[in-house]
Amino acid sequence: MKHSRPASRRPSSPKKATAAQPRKPIVPPSSGRSENRPPVRSEIRHQGKSEEKYHGLRACEALFARRPQDIIRVYLAEERRRHFAALLGHCAKARLGFQVVAAENLARLSGSTHHEGIVILARAYPRWGIPELLREIDERRLTGPLLYLDGVENPHNLGAILRTAAHFGTAAVLGAGGVLPPLSPAAVRVAEGAAEYVPVCDLADPRADLLQLKKRGFRIVATSSHRGSPLSPETLGGKIVLVLGSEGEGVSKPIASLADTAIQIPGTGAVESLNVSVACGILLQEAWKGRTAAGSTTARGLPRSGT
Numbered sequence: 001m002k003h004s005r006p007a008s009r010r011p012s013s014p015k016k017a018t019a020a021q022p023r024k025p026i027v028p029p030s031s032g033r034s035e036n037r038p039p040v041r042s043e044i045r046h047q048g049k050s051e052e053k054y055h056g057l058r059a060c061e062a063l064f065a066r067r068p069q070d071i072i073r074v075y076l077a078e079e080r081r082r083h084f085a086a087l088l089g090h091c092a093k094a095r096l097g098f099q100v101v102a103a104e105n106l107a108r109l110s111g112s113t114h115h116e117g118i119v120i121l122a123r124a125y126p127r128w129g130i131p132e133l134l135r136e137i138d139e140r141r142l143t144g145p146l147l148y149l150d151g152v153e154n155p156h157n158l159g160a161i162l163r164t165a166a167h168f169g170t171a172a173v174l175g176a177g178g179v180l181p182p183l184s185p186a187a188v189r190v191a192e193g194a195a196e197y198v199p200v201c202d203l204a205d206p207r208a209d210l211l212q213l214k215k216r217g218f219r220i221v222a223t224s225s226h227r228g229s230p231l232s233p234e235t236l237g238g239k240i241v242l243v244l245g246s247e248g249e250g251v252s253k254p255i256a257s258l259a260d261t262a263i264q265i266p267g268t269g270a271v272e273s274l275n276v277s278v279a280c281g282i283l284l285q286e287a288w289k290g291r292t293a294a295g296s297t298t299a300r301g302l303p304r305s306g307t
Contacts, residue, residue: 052124054185055115062193070123074098077117125183128201130209142171145287150255151246155181159190160277166194168284177202210258219260222251225273228262233290244276
């Protein structure tokens with residue numbers, strides 16, 4: 001009788017003990033980060049329809065000062081941490097996300113190389129309509145001249161005009177709805193913080209809306225490159241709507257027909273017209289002289305936080 005040989009077994013080699021590898025902590029997207037690296041997709045807050053990524057040092061300073069409740073998320077360069085320490089403290093207290101990132105990533109987030117080391121995702125500026133404007137006028141919460149931009153469509157011009165308007169105490173900037181450019185992040189950056197102080201109002205029916213202002217005692221003062229009274233503080237005194245036209249077409253005939261006064265800025269005549277933002281500065285300075293001479297040195301538009 002044959003006996004089957006038992007199967008040979010190899011001696012098992014002892015397993016080497018391995019140290020447990022620590023798991024990397026998962027940082028939720030809403031937490032503040034201080035790593036100078038590109039933000040991953042999960043850390044980039046989705047931008048809603050009523051939100052914008054604002055950038056620029058003065059624009060973001062004013063946004064934090066006037067509308068901290070509208071801030072959603074902050075991205076900034078390492079060298080801006082100390083400057084915006086109070087903003088980061090607000091983010092930590094309000095449980096808002098913030099992240100320190102490299103300059104090239106700020107450019108990608110803002111869509112601009114002029115971000116100046118800071119990008120804030122925030123709720124967009126509210127635009128007024130004629131009901132809001134008339135309410136603030138009737139309740140005497142607006143002082144200073146109104147500025148109507150007739151056919152001005154360049155957002156950088158709007159930003160420059162807002163900056164000048166805030167400096168000289170303009171109550172509000174008006175324009176035709178759908179024509180007046182939006183308060184884009186680029187326009188807000190050029191405005192250097194002024195977008196927080198001067199309301200922008202869309203008029204659905206400019207002629208009818210300007211007539212309502214005339215019934216409330218406003219004079220319509222239109223600018224012209226070819227005719228009009230000499231520029232002086234007296235011609236720009238009192239309650240006025242100062243009308244500026246586009247550089248190509250000037251003030252349109254339907255709006256010019258409403259004017260109580262036409263004025264022009266004297267010069268050599270070597271060029272047909274000035275850039276609209278430059279002309280705005282000259283005119284508003286003259287209007288400011290008239291108001292300060294009358295004693296109303298504190299004229300200023302309603303702050304954004306009151307809207």
